[in-house]
Amino acid sequence: MKLVLFDCDGTLVDSAGLIHETMRRTFVQFSKPEPDVADTKAIIGLTLDIAIARMQGKEHADEEAVAMMAYYKSLFSIVRQDLDFREPLFPGIRALIEEIGPREDLLIGAVTGKSRRGLNLVMETHGFDRYFVVGRTADDxxxxxxxxxxxxxxxxxxxxxxxxxxxxxxVYDMQMAKAAGAKAIGVSWGYASVDELHRAGADAVVHHPREILAHIG
Structure with missing residues (x-):
C-alpha cells in the first residue's frame, strides 16, 4: 500500500492565469506595482499571505499582507467566472487519475496551498472527489x-x-516531501524548472503524467 499526494496548482491544474489575474487586481487595489507573471508563478504553492508578502520582498506576512489575502479571496471566484481564467487539467492528468484512482493498493490525496474551498471546487469540477480520500490545504x-x-x-x-x-x-513541494521523510517526484509541466526541482531535493522529475506510474509501482 502506498499513499500518493498530489499538489494541485501547477501539477493537476493549470491555474497560473487565474492566480496571476487575481493577484494583479489585488495589487492594483492596494496601490502596489503590478506583479509580473514570473513573480506570481514563483510563489504558487505557498500559503497566500506568505506568498503576497514574498512578492513584496518581505519574509513574513504582516497586517497588510493579511488584508491583501482577504481581498484576493473575495475576488478569486469573480475572476474565475471569466471563461478566460478557468483551471484546466494538464494533458494526461485525467487519464492518470482515472487509472490509479480505483487501485486497491493506493490511497490518493492532495497537499495544496489552496484554500479548502478552492481544493473542493477543483475536485468537484473535474470529478476527482471520488478518488481523493485525504487532503490538506492552507486552511489546515x-x-x-x-x-x-x-x-x-x-x-x-x-x-x-x-x-x-x-x-x-x-521547490516547496520537494522540500516539504523531504522534510516529512517522503519520496519527492517533481513534474516539469508546472511552474519551476527541472534544475530548480532537482536542487530542492527531487528524487526524480517526470515530463508526462504517465511517467508517474513507474514511480508508484
Missing part, C-alpha cells in the same frame, strides 16, 4: 515547505512517510 496546516501537510495525511490514513510519494511542480 502551515505553509509549505513545512512537512505538516504530508505528516497529517499520513496520520489520517495510517501510512508511513516512507511509503508516501509527494508529486508537485514547486
Amino acid at each position: 496546516c502551515p505553509s509549505k515547505p513545512h512537512p505538516a501537510m504530508v505528516t497529517e495525511c499520513c496520520d489520517e490514513t495510517g501510512m508511513k512517510p516512507a511509503d508516501t510519494l509527494v508529486i508537485g511542480d514547486a
Whole structure:
C-alpha cells in the first residue's frame, strides 16, 4: 500500500492565469506595482499571505499582507467566472487519475496551498472527489515547505512517510516531501524548472503524467 499526494496548482491544474489575474487586481487595489507573471508563478504553492508578502520582498506576512489575502479571496471566484481564467487539467492528468484512482493498493490525496474551498471546487469540477480520500490545504496546516501537510495525511490514513510519494511542480513541494521523510517526484509541466526541482531535493522529475506510474509501482 502506498499513499500518493498530489499538489494541485501547477501539477493537476493549470491555474497560473487565474492566480496571476487575481493577484494583479489585488495589487492594483492596494496601490502596489503590478506583479509580473514570473513573480506570481514563483510563489504558487505557498500559503497566500506568505506568498503576497514574498512578492513584496518581505519574509513574513504582516497586517497588510493579511488584508491583501482577504481581498484576493473575495475576488478569486469573480475572476474565475471569466471563461478566460478557468483551471484546466494538464494533458494526461485525467487519464492518470482515472487509472490509479480505483487501485486497491493506493490511497490518493492532495497537499495544496489552496484554500479548502478552492481544493473542493477543483475536485468537484473535474470529478476527482471520488478518488481523493485525504487532503490538506492552507486552511489546515502551515505553509509549505513545512512537512505538516504530508505528516497529517499520513496520520489520517495510517501510512508511513516512507511509503508516501509527494508529486508537485514547486521547490516547496520537494522540500516539504523531504522534510516529512517522503519520496519527492517533481513534474516539469508546472511552474519551476527541472534544475530548480532537482536542487530542492527531487528524487526524480517526470515530463508526462504517465511517467508517474513507474514511480508508484
